[in-house]
Amino acid sequence: MGKKIQQLKPDYKRIYHDILSDEYPERIDEFKNILEKPILSFLDMLQLNQKIFGKVDKSIETFNQRHRSYSANDIFEILDYQKNNNLNNVQLANHFKLSRNTITKWKKMFRS
Structure with missing residues (x-):
């Protein structure tokens, strides 16, 4: 019972790199400076998400906002x-x- 639970965070850097290499390989150079940072900040992730996916449907955006x-x-x-x-x-x-x-x-x- 005395074991500490390790809290794991998603590797957003790897996730975004995989998305770009699978879906948009021609755009990897565009995001290279952000993906080379040692740690992605919250603002970096928002910027990447907006540049990669652009405007999102309002209902999807509302759903995603609730789970942040x-x-x-x-x-x-x-x-x-x-x-x-x-x-x-x-x-x-x-x-x-x-x-x-x-x-x-x-x-x-x-x-x-």
């Missing part, structure tokens, strides 16, 4: 994005397709 999870690093990156781009909570929420309440909650939790 954010690490503390992701949250800090989003809040730093807000600070660097002088966005208010509504603008940030619209940009990342989040709830205004989520942004407010994160700010209270992490920026006390």
